[in-house]
Every structure is written in C-alpha cells, then in structure tokens.
Amino acid sequence: MNQLINFDKKNKVFHLHNDQISYLxxxxxGNTLAHLYFGKRIKNYHGELHYPRLDxxxxxxxxxxxxRTFSKDSLLQEYSSAGEMDFRTPAIIARQKDGSNxxxxxxxxxQIIQGKPDLEGLxxxxxxxxxxxxxxxxxxxxxxxxxxxxxxxxxxxxxxVIVRSVKVRNTGKDTIKLEKVASMQxxxxxxxxxxxxxxxxxxxxxxxxRNHVNQGIHVYSSIRGTSSHQMxxxxxxxxxxxxxxxxxxxxxxxxxxxxxxxxxEKDPYAQTRIVVGINDYNFNWKxxxxxxxxxxxxxxxxxxxxxxxxxxxxxxxIHDRIIRSKYKDxxxxxxxxxxxxxxxxxxxxxLKPIVDDAKRLGIEMxxxxxxxxxxxxxxxxxxxxxxxxxxxxxxxxDNFADYVHEQGLKFGLWFEPxxxxxxxxxxxxxxxxxxxxxxxxxxxxxxxxxxxLGREEVRNNIFDQMKAILDSGKIDYIKWDMxxxxxxxxxADLPASRQGEVYHRxxxxxxxxxxxxxxxxxxxxxxxxxxxxxxxxAGMAYYNPQIWASDNSDAIDRxxxxxxxxxxxxxxxxxxxxxxSPNEQNGRIxxxxxxxxxxxxxxxxxxxxxxxxxEEDRKLVAEQVEEYKKIRKVTQYGRFYRLKSAQTSNQCxxxxxxxxxxxxxxxxxxxxxxxxxxxxxxxxxxLDPDRRYEDQASHKVYGGxxxxxxxxxxxxxxxxxxxYMYHFKAID
Ligand code: GLA
Numbered sequence: 126m127n128q129l130i131n132f133d134k135k136n137k138v139f140h141l142h143n144d145q146i147s148y149l150x151x152x153x154x155g156n157t158l159a160h161l162y163f164g165k166r167i168k169n170y171h172g173e174l175h176y177p178r179l180d181x182x183x184x185x186x187x188x189x190x191x192x193r194t195f196s197k198d199s200l201l202q203e204y205s206s207a208g209e210m211d212f213r214t215p216a217i218i219a220r221q222k223d224g225s226n227x228x229x230x231x232x233x234x235x236q237i238i239q240g241k242p243d244l245e246g247l248x249x250x251x252x253x254x255x256x257x258x259x260x261x262x263x264x265x266x267x268x269x270x271x272x273x274x275x276x277x278x279x280x281x282x283x284x285x286v287i288v289r290s291v292k293v294r295n296t297g298k299d300t301i302k303l304e305k306v307a308s309m310q311x312x313x314x315x316x317x318x319x320x321x322x323x324x325x326x327x328x329x330x331x332x333x334x335r336n337h338v339n340q341g342i343h344v345y346s347s348i349r350g351t352s353s354h355q356m357x358x359x360x361x362x363x364x365x366x367x368x369x370x371x372x373x374x375x376x377x378x379x380x381x382x383x384x385x386x387x388x389x390e391k392d393p394y395a396q397t398r399i400v401v402g403i404n405d406y407n408f409n410w411k412x413x414x415x416x417x418x419x420x421x422x423x424x425x426x427x428x429x430x431x432x433x434x435x436x437x438x439x440x441x442x443i444h445d446r447i448i449r450s451k452y453k454d455x456x457x458x459x460x461x462x463x464x465x466x467x468x469x470x471x472x473x474x475x476l477k478p479i480v481d482d483a484k485r486l487g488i489e490m491x492x493x494x495x496x497x498x499x500x501x502x503x504x505x506x507x508x509x510x511x512x513x514x515x516x517x518x519x520x521x522x523d524n525f526a527d528y529v530h531e532q533g534l535k536f537g538l539w540f541e542p543x544x545x546x547x548x549x550x551x552x553x554x555x556x557x558x559x560x561x562x563x564x565x566x567x568x569x570x571x572x573x574x575x576x577x578l579g580r581e582e583v584r585n586n587i588f589d590q591m592k593a594i595l596d597s598g599k600i601d602y603i604k605w606d607m608x609x610x611x612x613x614x615x616x617a618d619l620p621a622s623r624q625g626e627v628y629h630r631x632x633x634x635x636x637x638x639x640x641x642x643x644x645x646x647x648x649x650x651x652x653x654x655x656x657x658x659x660x661x662x663a664g665m666a667y668y669n670p671q672i673w674a675s676d677n678s679d680a681i682d683r684x685x686x687x688x689x690x691x692x693x694x695x696x697x698x699x700x701x702x703x704x705x706s707p708n709e710q711n712g713r714i715x716x717x718x719x720x721x722x723x724x725x726x727x728x729x730x731x732x733x734x735x736x737x738x739x740e741e742d743r744k745l746v747a748e749q750v751e752e753y754k755k756i757r758k759v760t761q762y763g764r765f766y767r768l769k770s771a772q773t774s775n776q777c778x779x780x781x782x783x784x785x786x787x788x789x790x791x792x793x794x795x796x797x798x799x800x801x802x803x804x805x806x807x808x809x810x811x812l813d814p815d816r817r818y819e820d821q822a823s824h825k826v827y828g829g830x831x832x833x834x835x836x837x838x839x840x841x842x843x844x845x846x847x848x849y850m851y852h853f854k855a856i857d
Pocket of ligand 1: 608657673
C-alpha cells in the first residue's frame with residue numbers, strides 16, 4: 126500500500142496525498158507551522174516553494190528576531206493563537222493563570238498513524254479498516270506555557286477529503302481557561318473567493334447564498350444551542366467563476382450539532398483565512414491540570430470540477446463513513462405520518478382506518494406523531510411524560526402497535542426527549558430539570574422548555590422512560606424531535622466559574638443519550654427532526670441516518686430547501702413527504718404529481734389523511750408508491766447531480782445515476798407557466814456515452830451521449846408547477 130502521508134525532513138514539509146488531492150504544510154522560521162497548499166494532487170513536490178519574505182509595516186516579527194521580513198501576521202498559518210503577532214482572527218484564545226491571553230504556538234512533534242482514532246463522546250467519521258486512511262498528528266506547544274495542541278489530519282485513500290480536529294492538553298499544574306478552540310484553520314493566498322452558505326429560517330431552511338469575500342471578517346454562525354435552521358454548519362469557498370460543473374470548490378462541513386462559527390477573513394494583503402469551530406459565544410472551558418479538550422471534526426472536501434463534485438464527496442463520506450445505522454444501505458420504508466393528517470386530534474379509532482388505507486396503497490410504515498403521551502391534546506403540556514395517553518389509546522400502545530404490525534406495516538413513534546412542559550409530571554417531580562438561571566424566569570418557546578441535558582441524572586430519567594416504551598420491541602422507528610432553541614443557559618450541577626461550558630455540555634449530553642439509544646436498539650430506524658430541518662448536520666448523521674428536511678411540505682418551496690440541502694447531505698438522509706393541497710404552510714395549490722416528484726427526491730412519505738382522499742387520488746398514491754419502489758434504490762443511493770436551480774431560474778432539475786451507470790432518474794419541475802413559452806432542454810450528465818438507455822415509460826431508446834449532449838426537450842403544458850420524472854435503464 127502506498128503511504129498517504131510523507132514528511133520531507135530536509136525541507137520540513139508534510140505532504141498528505143492520494144490520487145485526487147494534496148495537502149502541504151511546513152515548519153517555517155521560529156518553528157511556526159505554516160500552510161502551503163490544499164488542492165489537486167501534486168505528484169512532484171520538491172519542497173522548494175516557500176512563503177515569500179517581505180518587510181511589511183505594522184506586521185511585526187518573531188520575538189528576539191531582527192528579521193523584519195518574516196511575520197506571523199502575514200504568513201499562511203495552520204493554526205494561530207491570540208496573544209501573538211497575528212492580528213487576524215485566531216483559532217484559539219486561552220486565558221492563562223496570569224490573566225493574559227498570551228499563547229505562542231510552535232511546532233513540537235509529529236506522529237503518523239494508520240487509520241483514524243475515534244473521538245470519544247463526539248460523532249466522527251470512521252474507517253472500516255486501517256488501510257483506507259492515515260492520520261497525521263502534529264503537536265504544537267505554547268512556547269512559554271503548558272498547553273499542547275494535537276492537530277489531527279486524516280486523509281482517506283479514495284476520497285478528495287481531509288478530516289481535521291484538535292485536541293488541547295493541559296500539561297501544567299494550573300487550570301487554563303479556553304475561550305475559543307477552533308477545529309481547523311486554513312489560510313489561502315491569491316484567491317478571490319466567494320462563499321456559499323446555507324442560511325434559512327424555520328420552514329425555510331438551507332437556501333443557497335453566495336457572497337463575495339471582501340476585506341474584513343465575515344461570520345456565519347449559530348448561538349441557538351443547535352446547528353439551527355438559520356445557518357447550517359457549512360461554508361464553501363469557491364472561485365468567482367465556479368459553478369455546478371466547473372471551477373475550484375472547497376467545502377467545510379462541521380460534524381457538530383450545537384453552536385458553531387465559521388469566520389472568513391480577507392486580510393490586508395488579500396489573503397483569506399477560514400476558521401471553523403464551536404462558537405466562542407458564552408464559551409469558556411476550564412481545562413484543569415492533565416485534562417484535555419477534544420474539538421469536533423471538520424470535513425474538508427476539495428473539488429476541481431465545481432459544486433456537484435464537492436457535494437458528491439460529502440455525500441459519499443457522510444453516507445459511507447459517518448452514518449452507522451444498519452439502515453444506511455437499505456431502501457428506506459415509505460411512511461405515512463399522522464401529523465398533518467390529524468395534528469393532536471386523534472385516537473386509535475381514528476388512526477386505524479389510516480393504517481388500513483396505508484396498507485392498501487402499499488405504504489410500509491405508520492408513524493404516530495406528537496400527542497400520544499401524557500395528557501397531550503395540544504402543544505401546552507406533557508413533554509417529559511413519555512407514557513401512553515390512555516384517553517387516546519385505551520387498549521395501550523402495544524395493542525395499537527400490534528394492530529399496525531398485523532397490517533404488515535412497521536410502526537414508528539414520535540419523541541421529543543430534550544424537552545419539558547411546565548404542565549407535566551416530570552416538572553412536578555423535578556422542577557430543577559428545566560434549564561433556567563436561578564432567580565430568573567426562563568423564556569418559553571412553543572410553551573415548552575429545554576431540559577438540563579448536561580446532567581447525567583436528567584438524561585437517565587429520560588432514557589429510562591424511553592426504555593420502558595422501546596423495550597417492548599414493537600417500535601421500529603422513532604422520530605427524535607426538538608422544537609425550540611436554548612435560552613437561559615445554566616447547568617445546575619456546575620459552579621459559577623464553569624457556566625461557560627453549558628452549551629457544549631448540552632450537546633455532549635445529547636450525544637450521550639443518543640448513543641445509549643443507538644447502542645441498546647440497533648434495529649431502530651431513527652429519524653432526526655428539529656421543527657423540520659433545524660438540526661440537519663453531519664453530527665446528527667452519526668446517530669440518525671435520516672432527518673426531516675423541513676416543516677414546510679410545499680413542493681415548490683421544497684425545491685429550494687432540498688437543493689440547498691443537497692449541497693452537503695446525501696439524498697437518503699433527507700425525508701420528504703407528500704401533503705395536502707392547498708398546502709398547510711403557505712396555501713399553494715400544486716398538482717399531486719408534482720408533490721410526488723419533489724418528495725421522491727429524498728425518502729418518500731405521506732403526511733395527509735388517506736381516508737379523506739377521493740378514490741381517484743388514492744389510486745394516484747398507490748401508483749406513486751409503486752413507481753417509487755422501482756426507483757428508490759437509485760434515487761436514495763445513486764450519484765446525485767444538481768442541474769438547474771429554482772433559485773436562479775424558472776426550472777429545477779436534478780438527477781441520480783446508479784454507481785454502475787445502468788440506471789438513471791431525472792426529475793424536472795417547471796415553476797411558472799407561460800402563454801408564449803421558450804423551449805428548454807435538460808441535458809443529462811454522468812451517463813456512459815457508449816451505452817443505450819431506454820426510457821421506462823415511453824420505451825424510447827437513446828444513446829448516453831445523445832442524452833448528455835442533445836438533451837431532452839422539456840414538455841410544455843398549461844399550468845404552473847408541472848413536474849416530470851424520467852427513469853432510464855441501460856439496455857447494453
Ligand atoms: C415539529 C416537527 C413536525 C411535527 C411537530 C409535532 O414541528 O417538525 O413534523 O412532528 O413537531 O409537534
């Protein structure tokens with residue numbers, strides 16, 4: 126096996142490489158760890174290229190040095206600290222015992238190991254066998270203090286991806302406070318980047334946004350205690366002319382579900398720095414003697430062929446090496462969820478006919494959403510009381526689960542484990558479980574509060590309650606929801622001096638609880654959710670192989686939401702449902718077929734009352750379900766391409782191709798109709814040019830090169846929001 130990491134001792138250059146990428150860093154003057162390069166594979170690096178020397182005013186020099194041409198303030202650094210001569214945004218800020226924020230980082234040592242170490246307590250990418258990756262650990266030390274920083278870089282043999290994280294160790298006797306610890310930093314010279322980010326809102330998540338990076342600091346972040354609807358933990362740096370198929374794209378995805386911060390700074394010399402990590406807002410970690418702090422990981426993907434290739438690198442890494450669930454390669458069950466069908470107004474008699482219809486129509490799972498527990502008839506009570514609501518299920522939950530199973534369907538159940546209502550038995554017994562600052566009234570959101578999940582006792586209580594339900598073995602799936610953000614940040618078990626740890630301890634507590642569930646119930650399919658897509662991140666993928674993309678189920682709004690989601694996350698991770706028209710969230714009327722085509726982008730489900738549909742519409746559901754069963758292996762797990770964006774044009778088009786190029790599904794949606802339409806074509810990509818492909822509906826045969834170069838004419842029909850789906854199979 127070829128080595129993936131080399132150290133050139135003479136030139137003091139580390140080279141991480143595979144067939145696709147190279148990453149170069151070197152030990153510079155004053156033992157400073159400098160960044161040299163990240164990008165396309167360099168086969169013949171000779172170690173002669175170094176950062177140029179120049180005496181720049183007000184960019185000072187190394188302590189004790191009279192060389193005015195070398196400055197940490199302009200050097201491309203690999204990991205920088207506050208308190209030294211670098212005035213750009215630092216990767217770490219540490220408060221020393223003397224009260225200063227002085228840290229001076231120098232190179233100490235390195236180690237290369239086969240494979241990749243696990244990160245305890247945090248989600249992370251992993252390896253199947255040790256040969257598929259190598260990890261470089263570079264240790265930096267604070268030249269005048271006791272902190273050590275192990276910078277971890279893992280390169281996979283077959284992926285254009287490097288995964289980074291940092292472990293900080295306190296090797297001294299005194300406690301040091303970490304005020305900021307980024308997971309990675311990278312500096313670029315001579316690039317004129319745009320950022321692509323995924324901002325949004327509840328019911329309007331992950332819209333692609335492109336901004337030019339001008340001088341100054343640009344921040345994309347969350348301080349909501351979760352990765353958030355408002356700013357997904359992802360940034361891409363791309364060249365000005367980069368598009369879906371052409372140009373350089375560097376993607377940075379944070380494997381973390383709490384507060385995050387992406388800082389992009391263009392410095393006075395037009396160099397660009399990116400720093401990614403846990404948000405330093407209300408972050409203050411007490412690192413005692415001999416303690417260490419492990420940051421979450423950042424996945425860095427490089428593409429020399431535009432955004433689609435970058436996305437494919439993320440999709441395959443997240444799917445292959447972050448998701449662990451046994452369902453990761455299984456086609457996902459088509460479900461019907463009763464939320465938009467009944468909201469809180471249901472009981473077993475009302476649900477059974479929906480289950481019966483689901484069976485008739487070929488649906489594979491029934492999901493019982495919010496309102497089955499405590500005495501919950503609306504969203505004002507019972508969070509924290511995970512026992513069946515007898516009024517709605519007089520014969521018990523097991524009995525209802527049996528009914529669903531008898532119809533041949535799987536049974537799924539909704540939980541919101543991180544929350545507490547004031548009107549609950551849990552609150553009566555343990556008012557202190559509710560996260561709040563002593564002496565202050567906490568703020569409600571949706572009339573509910575967050576549990577103090579950093580406390581083991583609180584987690585154990587919730588785990589035991591969930592266990593009492595899940596141990597029956599009758600639950601095949603759970604939807605793990607989270608319907609508000611964190612405020613009133615305080616952990617009752619911690620002293621005043623450690624309240625700056627609460628945000629992160631909450632996330633660690635959440636991961637601990639999820640890990641216990643995943644560990645005890647390996648057969649459970651878990652769908653993540655946070656008021657839709659409020660916690661759609663690579664960290665959650667480690668526990669939940671699929672996530673509800675948005676509380677907005679309107680097919681046209683979903684075009685933008687799903688387009689943005691696909692920038693980072695694989696299709697199998699995104700759930701998408703057909704709901705009623707006019708849509709419950711925005712009142713838009715769309716054709717049934719369009720709702721189906723858009724929902725089939727991800728894992729298909731239905732979120733409507735099947736019993737209220739006309740016989741004709743029910744037939745359509747049955748046909749859709751049948752069609753989806755034929756294509757879902759390709760659409761869920763094939764190579765994904767974005768072709769046309771509804772954010773920038775009147776049409777949205779996307780395509781998935783099986784990895785052996787024998788099957789293709791193309792979907793297009795024309796948003797607005799026109800009385801005098803221009804003809805448009807959609808050209809397919811990623812096919813085998815030498816193969817012939819047969820359209821499964823019309824049985825027409827096309828050459829692969831024909832579909833990719835001539836393309837197909839988009840149909841012209843009356844009416845807005847018309848959608849089309851094509852399924853091609855290779856015939857030779
Ligand atoms: C959130 C979810 C919805 C539904 C409701 C129930 O908003 O995203 O799908 O489960 O909670 O309260």
